[in-house]
Amino acid sequence: MKIKIALTKGDGIGPEVVNEGIKILKVISDYTDLEVEFQEAPAGGNVWKETGESLPKKSIDIIKNSDVLLFGAIGLPNIPQGVAESAILRLRQELDLFVNLRPIKLYRSLKEQCPLKDEFVGEGIDFTIIRENTEGLYANVGGFLKDEVAVNSMVYTKNGCERILRYAYEFAKTHKHTKITSVDKANILKPSQMWRNIFKQIGDEYPNLEQENYYIDAFCQWIIRKPYAFETVVTGNLFGDIISDEAAFLVGSLGMASSGNIHPGKVSMYEPIHGSAPDIAGKEIANPIGTILSIKLMMEESIRKPKIGIKIEKAVELALDEGRTKDIDNYKLKTLSTSQMGDLIANKLKQELKS
Ligand code: NAD
Ligand code: IPM
């Protein structure tokens, strides 16, 4: 089977981590029946500097004609605010990628990297944040008035709430979860009140799933106090953005966390959750695992090859027993550069796919 993958490397550490993702995809192409074809679709701050556009039409056309998009990260210091980042928001809107899937899992060998006491880690950390990805404060409804007034409206629609909440219930059911957790600010915000009502209404169709609600402020402490207690967590756009970075630190590093920006059945975009990390760009120390685990998600959610996804995860776990990038390093193991970490995982994956 042939798959067309668009590549947006982006800015800062984006190209460094995507290059390691390409190694993994080449191993998949060599050792499975998938034949992978790449096409670059440049976007971000560097492209804006060259062309005046952060997402040129040519790139959108390439992405729309591909099966999936692998995205690095964008954003540059010293260019106008939001110019580079607007490319991501446009992709989420134009491809209607209403689901942002963000798994949070503490791997066995990274237990010592978790900043929590053992009693808070409990039986382990393994939950998925499902973030609504097109509405809320990101709906781009707002503006400036003479540099004196600035407004962004929090827009939730009934249809937007229904589709993400139904997706989350189905996700919890297919993953055999016992509980679904919704996070909002329904004590104050009108959009959250509508969200909570719809969460309850749809929940009536899933009597076997325990349903719980938290307010976002308290949830930020529960995610630290009892992360073992969560399985599927569904929330709005900005809340999901913030808690996913908080949660990523619990499992070792922002560099470990993966994501899929998904519209089921349509072209979807896979990317690590971190940004362009200007503080470490060009040093070859970025952790490529968030990107590599995003390819795991791509295999599961878009390419429908879950067995390859499981093998990618296994390869990552085996590699973590031997070496680490600087953000998760351990004095007992070798400290590896970005490309050495990618090579190690690619070699482990070759062995997994051969067996
Ligand atoms: P960031 O995620 O780029 O970095 C935060 C911290 O985490 C930094 O200290 C960085 O060195 C570290 N870090 C991030 N990824 C890492 C990795 N793979 N390995 C090791 N360490 C890693 O967030 P920021 O500094 O707040 O933002 C920088 C730029 O990235 C901004 O322009 C922001 O808008 C943009 N951004 C883009 C995306 C995206 O492209 N999807 C996501 C978030 C932020
Ligand atoms: C993310 C990022 C983006 C967001 C930015 C860069 C637009 O932080 O994907 O988490 O806020 O969604």
Ligand code: MN
């Ligand atoms: Mn973010």
